[in-house]
Amino acid sequence: MTTIENTQELQRILPELNWLTSPIHIKRLSKDFYWFSPLLKAQLADKKADLIVRPRNEDELKQLICETVRLNVPVTVRGGGTGNYGQSIPLNGGVIIDMTDFNQLNWIKDGVASVRPGMKLGSLEESARESGWELRCMPSTYKMATIGGLFSGGFGGIGSINYGPISASGNVLAARVMTLENPPRIIELRGYETLNFHHTYGTNGILVELEVALAPARQWDEYMLAFADLSHAVHFAKSMTNSVGIDKRNIAVFDAQSAAHFSEASENLKAGENLVIAIVSSNSKEPMLELLEEKLGRIAWSQIAADMQQNQHTLMEYCWNHSTLHALKKDDSLTYLQANYLADKLLEQLAGIREQVGDEVGVHLEFIRSTDSSLFVTGLPLIHYSTPERLMELISIHQSLGIKINNPHVYTLEDGKHGGRLSDEILTSKKQNDPHSLLNVGKVRSLC
Structure with a gap:
């Protein structure tokens, strides 16, 4: 029997499960936000499952797994499908287990x-x-x-x-x-x-x-802060991150060209101003304003926590990779990278990128703590995409400056965040827990 026939047999054996069979549902739930990458968009556009199933509890999941193994049906597990690397897109048909x-x-x-x-x-x-x-x-x-x-x-x-x-x-x-x-x-x-x-x-x-x-829990107020100079914005963000007495939930920096993709920013920033999005607790407003004045910034727009809760509009959705979604809505020729910078050489690295590529690469920084609590600066810079070859050149330029790139234009595990290879522990668990190699087939290059 073919994979399609085995998948249909799976549904026939377990009719009490919640199956989704319409072509529209199958197509939609076979995708994630892979199209952020023009490379993945071309590679994965025709990939889809044969059927979708939504287990509601552990017993239903156990029944499903027993039969998928018996029938040798490929399985891909998905949640909300908001990932960007094609990680929940089935490469070999079969069944998608939608866990929602x-x-x-x-x-x-x-x-x-x-x-x-x-x-x-x-x-x-x-x-x-x-x-x-x-x-x-x-x-x-x-x-x-x-x-x-x-x-x-x-x-x-x-x-x-x-x-x-x-x-x-x-x-x-x-x-x-x-x-x-x-x-x-x-x-x-x-x-x-x-x-x-x-x-x-x-x-x-x-x-x-x-x-x-x-x-x-805290009450978090939201600020768009404007800086005429990118270095002042970066110094402010680093100082905020390191200020142990100021409660904050997120600090992000965007250069002027990247900030222009946000509606509130384009309406409230002056020409050429750089943006810091700061999510700060209500009781930390005063020390934040003192630091803002010291770093030569100003409040361009803000809302208190109660307003956000009432209108359900939050600047958090302009941070991390949601910012790329906003940018793509305005310019679908853009794509992005995932970069890890050296905190003590951050401005030097940004200047090196600007010197070599100009405004071909934008600035979007997220300031967080590493696993050992030290300052860690990651970024999702927007890229003006032209060709696959130029994209690889841009990655190489970043790497030559000591900027680590987690390539978001690949769907295999090893070639993205894992830096070229999976640990022996992960590979061993794969072999032990999926002995028939049915889980998310094709995503582990080492076993293909």
């Missing part, structure tokens, strides 16, 4: 949440706030993204300025993972053990539960 109905909040207590992987981060944030807590880390796509998707394919986000990326010790406390075997096993992991499943695109097991640490 597997979304129960088990409990919140003592600053810890136990949650099923399909719960949207926005919903988890709301539930946590009812108990006086909030998420330590969430992407700018938090309204759509799931907690399982963040752990399986994400890095950092809003809150990482305090708590580091999602992989920092103490952020994810425990995980339960289901293997792709008949019958499947449940693996229970704590602490560092969970990291073998972080940013692996669901290739070495299916997350069924996470325990994540929370942060005390």
Whole structure:
């Protein structure tokens, strides 16, 4: 039997599951935001699943896994589909397991949440706030993204300025993972053990539960801050990040050409001004303003936390990779890179890029803490795309200046964030937990 026939047999055997069979649903749920990359857009445009299924609990998932293994059906697991690397796009058809109905909040207590992987981060944030807590880390796509998707394919986000990326010790406390075997096993992991499943695109097991640490909730005010000089904006952002007495949730820097893609910025910035988006607690306004004056900046636009809660419009959605989405809406010839800068050489590296390529590459910086709490500057610079060859040249130019690039224009695990190779531990877990190589086929280059 073919993969399509085996997938249809899977539906016939398990008719009580929630199957989505319409071509429109299959096409939509077979995609993520891969089209941010012109290279991935060309490579993945025709890839799709044969069927979509939405398990609602662990028992349904176990039934499904038993039959997928028996019938040799490829499996791709997805959450909200907000990733940008094609990580939830099936390369070989089969079934997509959409986890968004597997979304129960088990409990919140003592600053810890136990949650099923399909719960949207926005919903988890709301539930946590009812108990006086909030998420330590969430992407700018938090309204759509799931907690399982963040752990399986994400890095950092809003809150990482305090708590580091999602992989920092103490952020994810425990995980339960289901293997792709008949019958499947449940693996229970704590602490560092969970990291073998972080940013692996669901290739070495299916997350069924996470325990994540929370942060005390704050009232966050939002500011667009304007600077005539980019160096002043960067110095302000670094000082804010290092100011232990100022409560903040996100600090992002954009040069004038990148800020022009945001409606509020274009309406409130003067020509040539650079932008800092600052998410700051209400009780830290006064010291922030003192620092702002010292660094020669001004408030271009702001709203208090109550206004944001009422109008549901937040500057958080202009940070991290959501900014790329805003830019692409105005100019679909743009794309982006993912860059890690040296904090102590940041301005030197930015100047080197500008000297070699001019305004072909924009500036978008996110200031966070690394896993050891030191200052860490990551970026998502906008690129004026022309050809694949020129894109590779731009990557090489960044690397020659000591800027590390996590290539967002590839869909294999090794060639993106993992820096060329997967750890032996991840490869071993892949072989042990997916012995038939059915999970997200084609995404682990080492095994292709």
